[in-house]
Amino acid sequence: MKPYKNKINRIRSFALGLIFFGFIIMYGAIFFRENAILVTIFMTLGLLSILASTGVYLWIGLLSTKAVQVVCPNCGKHTKVLGRVDMCMYCKEPLTLDPSLEGQEFDQSLNRKR
Numbered sequence: 001m002k003p004y005k006n007k008i009n010r011i012r013s014f015a016l017g018l019i020f021f022g023f024i025i026m027y028g029a030i031f032f033r034e035n036a037i038l039v040t041i042f043m044t045l046g047l048l049s050i051l052a053s054t055g056v057y058l059w060i061g062l063l064s065t066k067a068v069q070v071v072c073p074n075c076g077k078h079t080k081v082l083g084r085v086d087m088c089m090y091c092k093e094p095l096t097l098d099p100s101l102e103g104q105e106f107d108q109s110l111n112r113k114r
């Protein structure tokens with residue numbers, strides 16, 4: 001398994017993780033209900049991570065407008081490419097917008113300008 005994922009999908013899973021994290025922390029506050037300070041801290045942390053994930057979702061929205069929509073040559077579906085190299089959202093086919101990188105081993109570092 002390659003560790004690479006489509007960037008938009010990856011950010012989306014990160015935002016989802018933040019929401020879960022927030023809810024778990026807020027749920028954890030129940031165990032400290034005797035202690036008002038701890039409850040406040042846990043609730044605030046939980047709320048903050050949920051707010052953060054909302055921010056990340058907004059960021060995805062912004063990124064999506066910048067992403068280039070292409071038809072994947074492998075599975076024929078419409079996918080979004082972010083940066084110089086990215087992966088198909090559906091079949092994980094490496095895609096590039098830069099013809100000079102075509103056929104090269106997929107590498108996340110290719111996104112960085114050299």
Ligand SMILES: [Zn+2]
Nearest residue numbers: 072075088091
């Ligand atoms: Zn594909």
